[in-house]
Amino acid sequence: MAPNMPTFQNTPGGVIPSIVNEVRTAFHSHRTRPIEYRLRQLRKLYWGLKDNEAELTEALRLDLNKSLFETFVTEISWCENDCIFTANSLERWAKDEAAEDIPLTNKLVSPKIRKDPLGCVLIIGAYNFPVQLCLGPLIGAIAAGCTAVLKPSELSPATAAVLQKIISESLDKSCYAVVQGSVSETTALLEEKWDKDKIFYTGSANIGTLIAKKAAETLTPVTLELGGRNPAIVTKHADARLAARRLLWGKFVNAGQVCISQNYILVDKEILQALVAEIKTAMNEFYPDGAKSSPDYSRIVNERHFFRMKAMIDNSKGRILHGGEMDETEKFIEPTVVLVEDLDDALIKDESFGPLIPIYAVDDLDEAIRIANQVHSTPLALYPFGTKKETDKILNETRSGGASINDSYFHASIPTLAFGGVGESGQGSYRGKSSFDCFTHRRSITSTPNWMESLLNVRYPPYKGKLGQYKRMALMSPNFDREGKVSLGWFWWLMTLGAGSAKGGLARYLVVVLG
Numbered sequence: 001m002a003p004n005m006p007t008f009q010n011t012p013g014g015v016i017p018s019i020v021n022e023v024r025t026a027f028h029s030h031r032t033r034p035i036e037y038r039l040r041q042l043r044k045l046y047w048g049l050k051d052n053e054a055e056l057t058e059a060l061r062l063d064l065n066k067s068l069f070e071t072f073v074t075e076i077s078w079c080e081n082d083c084i085f086t087a088n089s090l091e092r093w094a095k096d097e098a099a100e101d102i103p104l105t106n107k108l109v110s111p112k113i114r115k116d117p118l119g120c121v122l123i124i125g126a127y128n129f130p131v132q133l134c135l136g137p138l139i140g141a142i143a144a145g146c147t148a149v150l151k152p153s154e155l156s157p158a159t160a161a162v163l164q165k166i167i168s169e170s171l172d173k174s175c176y177a178v179v180q181g182s183v184s185e186t187t188a189l190l191e192e193k194w195d196k197d198k199i200f201y202t203g204s205a206n207i208g209t210l211i212a213k214k215a216a217e218t219l220t221p222v223t224l225e226l227g228g229r230n231p232a233i234v235t236k237h238a239d240a241r242l243a244a245r246r247l248l249w250g251k252f253v254n255a256g257q258v259c260i261s262q263n264y265i266l267v268d269k270e271i272l273q274a275l276v277a278e279i280k281t282a283m284n285e286f287y288p289d290g291a292k293s294s295p296d297y298s299r300i301v302n303e304r305h306f307f308r309m310k311a312m313i314d315n316s317k318g319r320i321l322h323g324g325e326m327d328e329t330e331k332f333i334e335p336t337v338v339l340v341e342d343l344d345d346a347l348i349k350d351e352s353f354g355p356l357i358p359i360y361a362v363d364d365l366d367e368a369i370r371i372a373n374q375v376h377s378t379p380l381a382l383y384p385f386g387t388k389k390e391t392d393k394i395l396n397e398t399r400s401g402g403a404s405i406n407d408s409y410f411h412a413s414i415p416t417l418a419f420g421g422v423g424e425s426g427q428g429s430y431r432g433k434s435s436f437d438c439f440t441h442r443r444s445i446t447s448t449p450n451w452m453e454s455l456l457n458v459r460y461p462p463y464k465g466k467l468g469q470y471k472r473m474a475l476m477s478p479n480f481d482r483e484g485k486v487s488l489g490w491f492w493w494l495m496t497l498g499a500g501s502a503k504g505g506l507a508r509y510l511v512v513v514l515g
Contacts, residue, residue, distance in 0.1 A: 003054045005062075006165045008157035010181040013188050019177050020149055020192045024120040026174045027147040032117065035094055039087050041142050041171055045135070046083035048170030049076060052162060056131060059158035063130065065299040070253065075131040082136060082415055086143050086436070093143070093436045099444065105473065108455075109446040116441045117145030118221070119197035122189055124211070126202040127155035127301050128257040128353075133225075134163055137200045138176070140435025146197075147175040151189060153203075154182045155301050194220045198439060201225065205424055223428030223438055225259075226421055228379035228401070229351050231372040232262035232408075233394055235365055235386030236270040242406065243385040244278035245285075248357075250383075250408025251335060252286065255298040256355035257305075260381040260402075260409045264340075264348045264358045266368040272361045279337055279357075280322055291334050292325065300331040300354060309333055309354040312346045318358060348375060365390060369397050378423025383408055401425050 011019070031037065049056070056076055060066040066075070099111035121141050125134035134152050141148045150167065152160035164178040179185055190199075190211065195218035201211050202225040215222045234243050250261045267275050291297045300306040310326060310333070318340035325334040335355040340347055347358035362368045365386075372382070382400035384391040391405045401421035404410040412419055420429030430438045448456075458466050458473070480486050496505030 063156040127153035130156035130159040144439035228425040229376040232383035236268035238385035240274040380425035
């Protein structure tokens, strides 16, 4: 029996300022500062999720045709575990830290780092993982002691409505609110002043750029979790079967609507045919009756994105090796493998954000690295397949938000590992402790005791005769010469016979001893 589902309704634009004001006023009441308050909210959110699992499952089916397995693994259990992990770790995270690298003379003022909440924050979620990408940042904000306004994606309306139900029933209404809507409502939210707080956005680079520009007007800090034209590089020494299975899995989850899945595959010509053959084998193993009839395969979120992906295939000059079936009525696009020969092909130069798998053959690893840097120099993720020497070379000569060696986004499937982009793929990171840090200001604190006044006399005018005293107290002596070489002193020279390293010194001593 289907659960009773809440209805998605846009928040009236006229009430948005009052919603934000109430949440901001709640922050300034300091209600969210006590650790016990934050723990209570996290625990209540957990039970809100637990009690609404059926509603969330049905909502994700309606919005994206997500399978029960994907819904549980990537959405519901992910957030439930995050609540528990964060609650169990919060007291440790929130404790003052002793400051590092403090000279002995400055330890007298007890330098420390205090963890303060940033304020009232705005969280704008995405449609592809509408539970995880909304609640993940919210859990971090709650843990940090912030209040928050959440704006779920209107492209997953059923899930957005269930999230609003969970938050309104489980959390303190004056501290945590949900605003529903699309462009006009988001614009109204951005018009509110978040300069003392923060904006957290997950979505496309185009919208992220607009949000960053708006935030810059008031010097509002932002965390941007964007996408990217993520490359997979398969060298001639890679295991073709493993590469095929693992990369296909990365494109099959949520029908490829995953910001960190590979956008294209660069494969050495020597292994091209083997990789293509293994891709076809894996396709049949994963979907023996075809993807369309499989209960495990999702659908495209809406018609606009369906036709966007269809146009990418229609406009490609590449050759379809597998797949290509589409059904507008179901918003179904079969996993489609295309061999392309032009780097200006739409399947490579644009982010597909769907089950499209373009393959481009290269002569060698250097060409693959050059192309990856040319297509997008700062993607969200990178997937090198090959030997350790080859994958080390790829990592050393590229940049990306994260990387999984010989796999597809394993790094992003670890809930407690920091996740974020670099350059055009985003800024800032979250998940695990990083979610707490994301919404926390690390406040440097010192406390100067009264009895130190005589020791501080050197800083007070008049300064006549005090510079020498200051130099004796504060100046450090370099351990390197004018050429930048480290000089470790006569004792180390004696111990190494001038070799400069323990290994070199041992070799010289052996020469002396053995004659």
